[in-house]
Amino acid sequence: xxxxxxxMVAIPNDQLLAMNSYDRAKQWVRRNVTRYNFxxxxxxxxxxxxxxxxxxxxxxxFINITxxxxxxxxxxxxxAGVGDSIKATVPLNADVYNSxxxxxxxxxxxxRNDILGIMTQIVDFLGKNSAPFTINIYPFLSLYGxxxxxxxxxxxxxxxxxxxxxxxxxxxxxxxxxxLVSSLKAIGHGDMTIIVGEVGSPTDGDKNANVAxxxxxxxxxxxxxxxxxxxxxxPGYIEVYLFGLIDEDAKSIAPGNFERHWGIYRYDGQPKFPxxxxxxxxxxxLLGAQNVKYLPQxxxxxxxxAKDLSKLADNINYACTFSDCTALGYGSSCNNLDxxxxxxxxxxxxxxxxxxxxxxxxxQGLAMVTTQNLSQGTCNFIIQIASSSSSLGPSLVxxxxxxxxxxxxx
Numbered sequence: 001x002x003x004x005x006x007x008m009v010a011i012p013n014d015q016l017l018a019m020n021s022y023d024r025a026k027q028w029v030r031r032n033v034t035r036y037n038f039x040x041x042x043x044x045x046x047x048x049x050x051x052x053x054x055x056x057x058x059x060x061x062f063i064n065i066t067x068x069x070x071x072x073x074x075x076x077x078x079x080a081g082v083g084d085s086i087k088a089t090v091p092l093n094a095d096v097y098n099s100x101x102x103x104x105x106x107x108x109x110x111x112r113n114d115i116l117g118i119m120t121q122i123v124d125f126l127g128k129n130s131a132p133f134t135i136n137i138y139p140f141l142s143l144y145g146x147x148x149x150x151x152x153x154x155x156x157x158x159x160x161x162x163x164x165x166x167x168x169x170x171x172x173x174x175x176x177x178x179x180l181v182s183s184l185k186a187i188g189h190g191d192m193t194i195i196v197g198e199v200g201s202p203t204d205g206d207k208n209a210n211v212a213x214x215x216x217x218x219x220x221x222x223x224x225x226x227x228x229x230x231x232x233x234x235p236g237y238i239e240v241y242l243f244g245l246i247d248e249d250a251k252s253i254a255p256g257n258f259e260r261h262w263g264i265y266r267y268d269g270q271p272k273f274p275x276x277x278x279x280x281x282x283x284x285x286l287l288g289a290q291n292v293k294y295l296p297q298x299x300x301x302x303x304x305x306a307k308d309l310s311k312l313a314d315n316i317n318y319a320c321t322f323s324d325c326t327a328l329g330y331g332s333s334c335n336n337l338d339x340x341x342x343x344x345x346x347x348x349x350x351x352x353x354x355x356x357x358x359x360x361x362x363x364q365g366l367a368m369v370t371t372q373n374l375s376q377g378t379c380n381f382i383i384q385i386a387s388s389s390s391s392l393g394p395s396l397v398x399x400x401x402x403x404x405x406x407x408x409x410x
Contacts (some may be wrong), residue, residue: 207331226279
C-alpha cells in the first residue's frame with residue numbers, strides 16, 4: 001500500500017468457472033481491485049485471468065471457460081470506471097503457438113490448431129480493450145528433457161544462428177517471442193502489445209539448473225532489456241518480468257524438480273549469485289533480507305549406529321513427502337552424496353521444516369541430532385528460519401513473487 005509499485009493481481013485457474021458469472025466477476029473486481037483504487041492505495045495495472053490455462057497438460061480443462069471469464073472481468077473493470085488504466089489479460093505458456101516441423105522458423109509461427117478459434121476470440125477482445133497479450137517464455141525448458149537441443153541457443157551468447165528470411169536468430173528467447181509475433185500477425189493483430197509475464201532460469205533440480213547457468217542467462221538478458229534491444233520483429237522496449245524472486249519449497253514438482261528453484265534469492269531471502277538488474281554488467285550481490293533469525297545450529301543426520309535398516313527407504317520417503325528433497329535428484333546440487341548422505345539430507349529437511357522438533361529427528365531410531373554442519377560442496381544442509389509459531393507446516397517460506405524490472409527503483 002502506498003509504494004506505487006505496479007501490481008498484477010491474479011485469478012487462479014480453479015476460479016475461472018466462477019468468473020463465468022458476471023455478478024461474481026463484478027464482486028471479485030470490487031473486492032480485489034476497486035477497494036484498493038485510491039490515492040495511497042495499490043497501483044494495480046493488470047488482472048491476470050488464469051495462469052497458463054491452455055497448457056496441453058491440462059487436456060482442455062479450461063478452454064471453454066477462460067474467454068468468458070476474461071470478458072466478464074474486463075467488462076466489470078470497465079463498468080467500475082477503471083478499465084482505461086487496469087487491463088485484464090490471460091498469461092499463457094509458449095506452447096499455445098508453434099511453427100510447423102516442415103518450416104521451424106519464427107515467421108511460420110501460428111497458434112495451435114486445437115485452440116485457434118478461442119485464441120482468435122481472446123486476441124480480438126484484448127485488442128478491442130487495448131489490453132496486452134501476456135506470454136511466459138522459459139528458454140530453460142528447451143533444454144529440459146531434450147539433450148539434442150543446442151545448449152548455447154538457450155542463452156544469449158554463442159548460439160549458432162538460425163536464418164529466417166534474412167534474419168539471424170541467435171537465441172531461443174528471440175525466436176520464441178517472434179514466433180508469437182508471427183502468430184498474432186496471422187490473425188490480424190501483428191502490432192498487439194506483448195508482455196513477457198515470466199522469464200527466468202532455475203538454479204537446482206536438474207542437470208541444467210544451476211547457479212552458473214542462471215547467472216549466464218541473466219547476464220545475457222538484463223543488458224538487452226536495459227538497452228531496449230527487443231527482438232528482430234519487435235525492436236525496442238519490451239515489458240518483461242522475472243520469475244521469480246524467491247524459491248518455493250512447497251510448489252508442485254509435476255513439471256520437474258526445478259520448479260522449486262526459480263528464485264534469484266534463496267528460501268531465507270539471501271541472494272544466490274551476483275546480478276546487476278540495471279543491465280550495466282556491474283554484477284554484485286543484491287541486498288538480502290535483513291536481520292533474518294535462524295533456529296540453532298543443529299542438523300538431523302543418519303544414525304551410523306542404527307542396526308535395523310529395513311525401514312530406511314520408507315522413512316526417507318516419508319521425510320521427502322513432507323519436505324523438499326529436490327536437490328537430491330539427478331544432476332542437482334546434492335546428487336553426489338553417498339547413501340548415508342542422502343538419508344541425512346532427507347531427514348534434515350524434514351527436521352528443519354518441523355522447526356527442529358526433537359520428535360522430528362528419530363525416524364524409528366535411524367536418525368540423530370548433530371551440531372556438525374553436514375553441508376559439503378554444492379550441497380547445503382539448511383537451517384530453518386526462526387518462527388514465532390510452533391510449526392510452519394510443509395513450507396519453509398511459501399512465498400512467490402515476480403520481480404518487476406523497473407529500473408527507476410534501482
